[in-house]
Amino acid sequence: MASLTMxxxxxxxxxxxxxxxxxxxxxxxxxxxxxxxxxxxRSRVHVCNAAAVRCDMxxxxxxxxxxxxxxxxxxxxxxxxxxxxxMEKTVNRTTNNRIKLFSGTANPALSQEIACYMGVELGKxxxxxxxxxxxxxxxxxxxxxxxxxxxQPTCPLANENLMELLIMIxxxxxxxxxxxxxxxxxxxxxxxxRKTQGRESIAAKLVANLITEAGADRVLACDxxxxxxxxxxxxPVDHVYCQPVILDYLAxxxxxxxxxxxxxxxxxxxxxxxxxxxxxxxxxLAIVDKRRHGHNVAEVMNLIGDVKGKVAVMVDDMIDTAGW
Numbered sequence: 001m002a003s004l005t006m007x008x009x010x011x012x013x014x015x016x017x018x019x020x021x022x023x024x025x026x027x028x029x030x031x032x033x034x035x036x037x038x039x040x041x042r043s044r045v046h047v048c049n050a051a052a053v054r055c056d057m058x059x060x061x062x063x064x065x066x067x068x069x070x071x072x073x074x075x076x077x078x079x080x081x082x083x084x085x086x087m088e089k090t091v092n093r094t095t096n097n098r099i100k101l102f103s104g105t106a107n108p109a110l111s112q113e114i115a116c117y118m119g120v121e122l123g124k125x126x127x128x129x130x131x132x133x134x135x136x137x138x139x140x141x142x143x144x145x146x147x148x149x150x151x152q153p154t155c156p157l158a159n160e161n162l163m164e165l166l167i168m169i170x171x172x173x174x175x176x177x178x179x180x181x182x183x184x185x186x187x188x189x190x191x192x193x194r195k196t197q198g199r200e201s202i203a204a205k206l207v208a209n210l211i212t213e214a215g216a217d218r219v220l221a222c223d224x225x226x227x228x229x230x231x232x233x234x235x236p237v238d239h240v241y242c243q244p245v246i247l248d249y250l251a252x253x254x255x256x257x258x259x260x261x262x263x264x265x266x267x268x269x270x271x272x273x274x275x276x277x278x279x280x281x282x283x284x285l286a287i288v289d290k291r292r293h294g295h296n297v298a299e300v301m302n303l304i305g306d307v308k309g310k311v312a313v314m315v316d317d318m319i320d321t322a323g324w
């Protein structure tokens with residue numbers, strides 16, 4: 001603690017203090033005063049008419065090389081209202097980086113496994129259906145400024161699950177979520193990616209527009225029926241493959257690579273099956289030649305390749321009826 005005491009002068013006097021604490025001292029005849037001025041953020045000016053002036057400071061200021069050493073301010077040196085504002089900014093920065101994972105009713109078991117793998121808890125959400133079949137969605141926790149992931153495949157019932165996903169996206173958008181990613185392991189309507197006959201719809205493009213307009217910022221899909229479906233979206237699409245998971249499963253089995261044969265269920269899946277066979281030490285390839293007489297109606301005409309006495313691994317992107 002630094003203190004300075006000076007007697008009351010009888011005549012007009014001006015003095016310059018040699019101490020490093022005050023920068024200027026002045027006295028007058030009528031109203032003798034003593035003032036301090038500092039170039040530090042903690043500087044104060046004291047004016048008093050008393051005969052003695054005392055200045056109390058926590059510590060002396062050091063001016064190395066004639067330059068003030070200004071300390072770095074932290075929360076403890078700030079006033080309470082500034083400290084509160086700074087703490088709120090810190091909380092907001094951490095809040096904006098939060099990840100929220102919500103599950104629809106299509107496959108809650110899959111969503112729970114994803115949450116366990118990520119080490120997070122599933123978000124609380126209320127999904128119910130009215131008597132007439134309408135879907136009601138309400139988020140049970142705040143998602144403001146969060147990265148939200150909605151896990152909802154469009155497996156049967158495809159229409160209800162798709163509509164549920166759209167309402168979930170809309171609820172997150174209206175709750176001021178920072179980013180909304182629709183995780184769709186099974187992307188329905190992907191088979192309708194082109195017109196095979198006249199006056200047909202391209203439902204894959206329609207579904208892409210619905211998801212985009214609902215408010216999704218990104219889509220994550222697994223093994224799309226065709227690669228061009230990614231071009232139907234006006235938002236980024238992450239197309240992942242389940243091939244590594246199946247390869248790990250096959251590697252855990254006591255099956256020799258010489259006993260394996262990869263089978264493509266139709267001509268359109270030959271490229272997919274060939275890429276899969278290459279990962280299995282260039283396993284042989286077989287192709288099923290079938291004819292379609294209508295939707296969900298197919299007839300096998302030929303089998304190209306040798307599968308006798310071998311373990312057949314059939315690879316396809318979509319399994320609807322699982323029939324021949």
